[in-house]
Amino acid sequence: MDAAPPAWHDQLVIIDAKWAGAAARNNAEWCDAVCRAHGLQGEFGSGAWSSPHRTPPLYPDAVTLTPEVSAAALVALLDTASPGCSVKDSFACLDLEPMGFEVLFEAQWIHREAGGTPGVADLDWEPLKSAESLPAWETAWNDGEESTGLFRPELLSDGTTFLAARSEGRIVAGAIASRGASVVGVSNLFTSADEESAWAGCLAEVARLWPDLPVVGYESGESLDSAVRQGFTPIGPLRVWLHTG
Structure with missing residues (x-):
């Protein structure tokens, strides 16, 4: 008999908004620090952090800070003409496929x-x-x-x-x-x-x-x-x- 999955596997859609928001903000600040170390200036807006220039390898061009971000408005801030543009959709709620994006991976915030x-x-x-x-x-x-x-x-x-x-x-x-x-x-x-x-x-x-x-x-x-x-x-x-x- 297969072992039962951990209980939390049944709760993936439940979001602790307070801590998910804190985790997203902390991650955006880390991405911003990496960019500044490489001489790139990102910007914290009302709903997302973003960089108008291509970020260092493995680091996103934007990190959303709230679920209410407009996908079109966010993508308009980014350099999608150069290869490798990526977005960290912190609440897994954006549909970026119509704008030429595909899902690279999914994960869970942890606290x-x-x-x-x-x-x-x-x-x-x-x-x-x-x-x-x-x-x-x-x-x-x-x-x-x-x-x-x-x-x-x-x-x-x-x-x-x-x-x-x-x-x-x-x-x-x-x-x-x-x-x-x-x-x-x-x-x-x-x-x-x-x-x-x-x-x-x-x-x-x-x-x-x-x-x-x-x-x-x-x-x-x-x-x-x-x-x-x-x-x-x-x-x-x-x-x-x-x-x-």
């Missing part, structure tokens, strides 16, 4: 209350202490591929903390923590070993650094299941659209 007890971690985590460590961190994050400078030193002085776990002096797991006004966003979690242990170590360090702040982020598939087992709750769907012409 974890402050003060929760993390699981057992195999390794201790700590913040990177200098910009000189960033290339090694990016190489580990990118499965051993040489750093391309996606994560620039400017991020270290822009409210962003790169977390790492080491084994025999080598970075084997990591994540990015971006502190906002009311939450800490965790993204880019990676590990060469057990993902749940990585979550446990990451969350223990986040709790040490910001004991009074809840944690948000987004995940999908098995990574979402791992996050849920470490105390996160799915709070609503998001969808990323890619412009294909």
Whole structure:
């Protein structure tokens, strides 16, 4: 007999508007920080953050902040003439197909209350202490591929903390923590070993650094299941659209 899916699988359409909105805002602020580190100026509007210029690889050209955004008005702010334009539809409610977009992937925003007890971690985590460590961190994050400078030193002085776990002096797991006004966003979690242990170590360090702040982020598939087992709750769907012409 197949194992029953986790109970939250039956609740994917339920949105916790407060925390989904906070997670979307935190993610938009992180995307904006990455763009500024690359010399690009984004803009926070009434319903979305957007960049009129092509953003760095893997980062969207817009992140919606409310469900009420006009799809046509949002797309009008973007450079759809250049390849790779994408939109993070934070509430999975836009229809961008008529404007030449297709769904790239779907995921769930997640939320974890402050003060929760993390699981057992195999390794201790700590913040990177200098910009000189960033290339090694990016190489580990990118499965051993040489750093391309996606994560620039400017991020270290822009409210962003790169977390790492080491084994025999080598970075084997990591994540990015971006502190906002009311939450800490965790993204880019990676590990060469057990993902749940990585979550446990990451969350223990986040709790040490910001004991009074809840944690948000987004995940999908098995990574979402791992996050849920470490105390996160799915709070609503998001969808990323890619412009294909």
